[in-house]
Amino acid sequence: MPQVGDNAPDFELAGTNGTFKLSDHRGERVVLLFYPGDFTPVCTKQFCSYAERSDDMARLDATVVGISAQPVERHMEFRAMHNIPVPLLADEDRAVAKAYGVTQPLLGTRRAVFIVDEDGRVVYRHVHMLGLDYQTVDELQSALASLPA
Numbered sequence: 001m002p003q004v005g006d007n008a009p010d011f012e013l014a015g016t017n018g019t020f021k022l023s024d025h026r027g028e029r030v031v032l033l034f035y036p037g038d039f040t041p042v043c044t045k046q047f048c049s050y051a052e053r054s055d056d057m058a059r060l061d062a063t064v065v066g067i068s069a070q071p072v073e074r075h076m077e078f079r080a081m082h083n084i085p086v087p088l089l090a091d092e093d094r095a096v097a098k099a100y101g102v103t104q105p106l107l108g109t110r111r112a113v114f115i116v117d118e119d120g121r122v123v124y125r126h127v128h129m130l131g132l133d134y135q136t137v138d139e140l141q142s143a144l145a146s147l148p149a
Helices: 041-052 054-058 072-082 095-099 137-145
Strands: 012-015 018-021 030-034 063-068 088-090 112-116 122-127
Touching: 012 072, 041 054, 041 072, 054 137, 072 088, 112 137
Parallel strands: 030 063, 063 088
Antiparallel strands: 012 018, 012 088, 030 112, 112 122
16 A cells, blocks of 8 residues: 555546546646445445535545446446536456555455645545545545645
8 A cells, every 4th residue: 555655556547537547647636535336325425425515626626536446337327316526437457446555355445535746646545444434525625735735
């Protein structure tokens, strides 16, 4: 699992807004929201909370993406049904989750947040132990605000 200060593992995944490659976003902050799965109770609550505050999500000083193992088609359904304001990326073989150290037996991808800075370094990470909670918009705002400009 990359630690704060480490280079973020680069990746390229298909998503609801087309292909996303992390290294294409150098020069901006990127928030990676790893989550277990579309249409599951906690994940639905998490992403609906972001939809309810889509204006606040849009004002975050970062590009925000969700990452889980479902295919793009499933992400499209989930995003459309709940008006999710961020692109969702399909990590179907969980290679990106493995690179970030957030896989676990049985449940697959663990809920976690990584913030990657403008130079491609991990500057923040929060891995949820049980995955029954998630970081709110306010917590994401605070995490970003706590980082050096």
